[in-house]
Amino acid sequence: MTRDYQQFPDDDNGNVxxxxxxxxxxxxxxxxxxxxxxxxxxxxxxxxxxxxxKEEQKISLFEDEESGEWIITIYVYMEPEYADIVDLEEWFTKIAGQFSGEYDGWGCMAYVYDDDLEEDDEDAAFDAENADGKLN
Structure with a gap:
């Protein structure tokens, strides 16, 4: 498969x-x-x-025990398209700045289907955390 750099630019989001x-x-x-x-x-x-x-976002808020930081996670149900992710990152970065916070990246479960697996084992997933621009 050849990478389409229009759809998957050569940056952190495109790479993930x-x-x-x-x-x-x-x-x-x-x-x-x-x-x-x-x-x-x-x-x-x-x-x-x-x-x-108030902006009708689904969120969670917790204190990270290791860093002592308070973390808000915003859950957005969407197709993972590059342009939409970039737009949301810009919006969340702006919101973070308004409240003296720092936008810290995105991640999602990736679902890989294998026809050879039994029905109970169909969902194999990995975390595609983009906070540091690398796959974990």
Missing amino acids: LWQMLEDGDDLSVAHEIEYSIAFQHEEKADQCAIYLL
Whole structure:
């Protein structure tokens, strides 16, 4: 398979999406993509969480025990398309800045189907976390 650099540009997002496709993930199917914003202060995280809820976003908020940061995860059910991911990253980066937070990347479960597997074992998944621009 030859990479289409219009659809999968040579950057972190394009590389992750291309890797998902190469691994057999069907990118035409909607996935629940998780976008993260990190905060140093709980009060700012709470304010941002309320803002996102008013924007009708599905979120979770927790304190990372290792770093002490407050993390908001925004869950967006969408087809993993490059342009849409970039647009949402820009929006979440802007929102993070308004509340003294830092946008921290995206990730999703990739679903790979193998006809040879039994029905119970059809879903094989990996985490395509893009916070550091690398597949984990």
